[in-house]
Amino acid sequence: MLFDQPHVLSEAKKFVAKEGVGDRCKTVGGDMFKSIPKGADIYTLSYVLIDWDDDKITTIIKNIRDAIAENGKLLVIDTVLTLANEYQWGKWLDLELLSFGYGGARTEAE
Secondary structure, three states: OEEEOHHHHHHHHHHHHHOOOOOOOOEEEOOOOOOOOOOOOEEEEEOOHHHOOHHHHHHHHHHHHHHOOOOOEEEEEOOEEOOOOOOOHHHHHHHHHHHOOOOOOEEOOO
């Protein structure tokens, strides 16, 4: 299942069809700040949390917790910043997002 905002799904449906998995991929439109489709065994957030502040992230995670199957898992794919003063591409991404007023990347402790 691919869950996203309804206006995104028209392009997503074309993509999954082009990739040959349209018959195996259900698309569901909605708002992750209101509710998440229920009952999946695994939920994957890929570069979603980096866009939001802590309050919004808490809402997203609580909504997933309300929806997830009893033994379900949440997989988060995102940038984790190092504290060291060294090059890391995620720091550039963080600066870009912060300049737009978005949440930003976090360290492991955060």
